[in-house]
Amino acid sequence: MSTIELGQEMGLVNSNLDAKAIALIVEAIPLGLVLADLNPENRPSPEAWRDLAARVIFSFAPDA
Numbered sequence: 001m002s003t004i005e006l007g008q009e010m011g012l013v014n015s016n017l018d019a020k021a022i023a024l025i026v027e028a029i030p031l032g033l034v035l036a037d038l039n040p041e042n043r044p045s046p047e048a049w050r051d052l053a054a055r056v057i058f059s060f061a062p063d064a
Contacts (some may be wrong), residue, residue, distance in 0.1 A: 014062045022060055029053075 004020040004022050007013035014024065044052070 013060050017060060025056065029038060 002019055002023065004013055004019040008015040008019060013019075030048075043049075
């Protein structure tokens with residue numbers, strides 16, 4: 001069982017979302033950071049990155 005599926009069973013991750021799709025997004029984040037390091041003039045500000053990352057992560061949570 002994947003960590004995401006476990007999170008879904010525990011009610012921490014929205015079970016209406018596909019676990020494999022969430023995993024793909026989570027795996028893509030480090031790749032994007034590497035690409036930003038290779039092209040730093042196109043890198044977002046730390047604040048912009050933090051705000052977007054928080055929004056993406058919280059979007060996986062079930063509705064409160």
